[in-house]
Amino acid sequence: MRKEIIDTDKATKPTAWYSQAVRQGNLVFLAGACGDDPVTGEIVGDGDIKIEAKAALENIKHTIEAAGGTLENIVKMQVYVKDLNMLADFNEIYKTYFPENPPARIAMAVKDFMGGANLEIDGIAVLD
Incomplete structure (x- = not known):
């Protein structure tokens, strides 16, 4: 079995030396996704965490689909926000992507993100 x-x-697209995701067997490891536009690479929303959250989750969604899965295959998410006070607004968007049986998750505050982002999300999925 090779990756x-x-x-x-x-x-x-990654701006550094890493992959959007790596599949090893039935596991998919999703790299961190910020709320940036896939075409321009720029962070969207002018600081609005809800707009950034939607863009980041869309990036995650498209990446897991490219691996042959769906959001339902994600079993673990790691959420990093600039300020924990943003978490309630983030969760409002997050629950629309995982309305039932959400993955296990951790959320924590991180001081700075590349490009001025307010959040980053990564995850692990199991494909059937």
Whole structure:
């Protein structure tokens, strides 16, 4: 079993030396996704965490789809926000992507993100 690099034009391309996701067997490891536009690479929303959250979750959604799965295959998410006071607004968007049986999750505050983002999300999925 060898690892497969997952790459899609529907999600933001990495700006550093890493892959959007890596599939090893039935596991998919999703790299961190910020709320950036896949075409321009720029953070969207002018600081609005809800707009950034939607863009980041869309990037995650498109990446897991490129790996052959759906959001339902995600079993663990890690959420990093600039300020924990943003978490309630983030959760409002997050629950629309995981309305039932959400993945296990951790959320924590991180001081700074590349490009001025307010959040970053990564995850692990299990494909059937």
